[in-house]
Amino acid sequence: MQQIAIFASGAGSNAARIIDHFRQHPSIKISLIVCNKPGAGVLNIASKEQISTLIIERERFFRGDAYVPELQELNISFIVLAGFLWKVPAALVQAFKGRIVNIHPALLPKYGGKGMYGRFVHEAVIAAKEKESGITIHYVDELYDHGQSIFQASCFIEADDTPESLAQKVHWLEHEHFPRIIEQVLSGSASPTP
Numbered sequence: 578m579q580q581i582a583i584f585a586s587g588a589g590s591n592a593a594r595i596i597d598h599f600r601q602h603p604s605i606k607i608s609l610i611v612c613n614k615p616g617a618g619v620l621n622i623a624s625k626e627q628i629s630t631l632i633i634e635r636e637r638f639f640r641g642d643a644y645v646p647e648l649q650e651l652n653i654s655f656i657v658l659a660g661f662l663w664k665v666p667a668a669l670v671q672a673f674k675g676r677i678v679n680i681h682p683a684l685l686p687k688y689g690g691k692g693m694y695g696r697f698v699h700e701a702v703i704a705a706k707e708k709e710s711g712i713t714i715h716y717v718d719e720l721y722d723h724g725q726s727i728f729q730a731s732c733f734i735e736a737d738d739t740p741e742s743l744a745q746k747v748h749w750l751e752h753e754h755f756p757r758i759i760e761q762v763l764s765g766s767a768s769p770t771p
């Protein structure tokens with residue numbers, strides 16, 4: 578059984594879709610929710626779904642062992658970042674090389690990097706008068722929003738779109754594609770975007 582950990586900092590709508598997608602899966606199990614924000618909505622989802630949680634602290638995450646021993650003890654074999662706002666430290670990237678994926682609410686490499694998350698992304702895209710936006714699912718390396726891209730999907734931006742209405746379009750794409758792409762990566766059938 579492949580044990581998956583989802584790292585999240587916010588409401589957890591992506592985590593909820595991923596948990597639902599793998600609920601009856603014969604060989605993949607969402608067995609841990611890792612969160613850096615006590616009180617985050619994703620923790621309510623975890624308790625409703627009776628999935629174990631691990632609340633992490635900044636000091637140990639960045640200057641300690643990045644909780645690698647805990648993750649290994651729980652036989653976690655793959656990590657999904659679903660709205661996790663902290664940068665992943667080198668110790669964790671090394672311990673889970675090629676086994677960490679992230680979703681970013683824009684078409685990387687544009688609109689990525691430090692400070693580019695949530696509404697800040699959509700505000701920047703709208704301010705730049707872009708014609709389209711979308712999602713990027715990518716492997717995680719030691720740089721923000723940088724690792725090899727696995728999948729992208731886009732949506733058009735209408736003249737009257739606001740950061741809020743764009744965020745909704747992008748969330749729809751995330752919920753539609755992220756669980757399926759995770760399954761493809763885990764079954765070895767995902768083909769990285771060139």
Ligand code: GRF
Pocket residue numbers: 585586587588589590591592659660661680681682694695748751
């Ligand atoms: C998503 O838009 C994701 O792309 C971004 O953070 C947001 C998390 O939303 N990295 P939720 O917590 O899954 O609802």
